[in-house]
Structures are given as C-alpha cells and as structure tokens.
Amino acid sequence: MTRSELIAILIEKNPHLQLREATLLVNTVFGGITSSLAAGNRVELRGFGAFSVKEREPRLGRNPKTGEQVQVSKKLVPFFKTGKELHQRLNKAGLA
Template structure:
C-alpha cells in the first residue's frame, strides 16, 4: 500500500474527502517528525510507539576500496509495535 492508497482507505472509512484525509495524514506525520526532532516520543495506545534511537560513532569500510572510514554518530527513528497491533497480525 502506498500513500495514495492509504489516503483513499482513510477517506472511505472515515467518510471524509480524500483531500481532508490527505491533510490529516500529512498533519499526523509532521507532528510525529516534529516531536521526534525535539527528542520526544509518540505513543499511540494499541498501535505502537515512535522513538529516537541514538547510533554511536563507529568505523566502517568502503565496500569498493576496503578503506576504513569514520561514520559519525547519528539519530534514527524507531517504531515499536504495541501489543494489540502484534496480536491483530497473529
């Protein structure tokens, strides 16, 4: 499922226009991004939690040359599914 298919399904299930569903999806993703950027987390009970994972600086290898390179420390988004979400899939 891609974004346009998700918007279509949201519009059908909520009984709203595709434009409104698209705006709602965009607003939700922007709110999640903004919260994670500030170092917070977003928990949707029954669905899961979005958090920020910190990656330490490390040494890697260039696959073409085999040369060692330094990889900077970084932050990455992480999603942990909730219990109800996991149970719905199994």
C-alpha cells in the same frame, strides 16, 4: 501501504471527506509525529506502537567500493516498537 493508499482508505471509509481534506489529515498526522520525534519526544499510539529516536554510536565502517575503512559519526535513527495489541493481531493472523 503507501501514503496514497492510506488517503484512499480514509476517503472510502469517510465519503464526506474530499481528497484535499484527507491528504491534509494524513500529512498533519505524519507531520506531528515527525515534529515530535525531531524535538526528541516519544510518540505513543496505544495498542499500535511507539516511535522514538535512538542514538547510534560512532563506529568504523567500510567503503563498499574501495574496501577502505571510514569513520562513521554518531547519528540519530527513528525506532518503532510494536504495541501489545498489534503484536497479538499479527501473530493471530499467522504472519509470524
């Protein structure tokens, strides 16, 4: 699902919303999640899952073109852990 599809579903389920309002709502939610993660906080949506930031340690990598070893510095990466309800719904739907 894309951001546009999410906005379309939001408008479909809430016909009183205009496209600009629905877009603003979706962008506000995503912006809030992003800002919170950037500040080092965890974002939990009960039943759906939790977003957090994990630190990847520096490591030796390889340049795929040359095969040369390169040092990859440490970095922060977003992480998502599914909530219990989402996990159960996915397994019930036979997607596993």
